[in-house]
Amino acid sequence: MKKLLIAILLGMFFICESSANAAQDEEMTPGMIADQAAAAYADVLLKEKLVGEYEKAGKIEDAKKVWGALLVKVTIDPGLYGRYAEFLNRTGDANGAIAQLKKAQQLDPANTFYTFRMAEILAMNNKQNEAKAILTKLISEAKDSWVKEDAERRLE
Numbered sequence: 001m002k003k004l005l006i007a008i009l010l011g012m013f014f015i016c017e018s019s020a021n022a023a024q025d026e027e028m029t030p031g032m033i034a035d036q037a038a039a040a041y042a043d044v045l046l047k048e049k050l051v052g053e054y055e056k057a058g059k060i061e062d063a064k065k066v067w068g069a070l071l072v073k074v075t076i077d078p079g080l081y082g083r084y085a086e087f088l089n090r091t092g093d094a095n096g097a098i099a100q101l102k103k104a105q106q107l108d109p110a111n112t113f114y115t116f117r118m119a120e121i122l123a124m125n126n127k128q129n130e131a132k133a134i135l136t137k138l139i140s141e142a143k144d145s146w147v148k149e150d151a152e153r154r155l156e
Contacts, residue, residue: 043073047070076107078104078114081100082113116138
């Protein structure tokens with residue numbers, strides 16, 4: 001009797017184990033994908049909040065470490081690079097800010113905000129010739145009239 005009971009229990013165990021493995025092998029449902037995306041977004045928000053707290057406390061190196069870890073994890077969000085650029089600019093690293101804005105621009109070339117912001121940072125750091133070159137290039141390549149007008153206004 002014991003042997004029969006053990007055989008039944010082992011059989012049930014293997015059936016359950018096979019079902020669990022099969023469930024793991026199935027494709028993710030849209031709900032599962034949405035849950036993962038929401039968790040990743042929440043993680044980004046929490047890390048950015050931590051960066052802000054470090055910055056307020058004057059712990060710039062700690063904030064940079066958190067930014068570094070975040071950008072290793074999330075590599076395709078141009079807005080994240082833009083926000084990191086703003087952090088770098090606020091903390092006195094204009095060259096680093098420009099480098100991050102260039103990365104954001106590569107990920108989202110249609111977004112002229114990054115180009116305008118680069119020109120502003122360069123101009124604020126007495127690099128007017130570089131800023132003018134960026135704006136002049138933008139004027140020649142822009143398809144939207146408002147972009148051209150804004151760039152021309154900034155050149156003046």
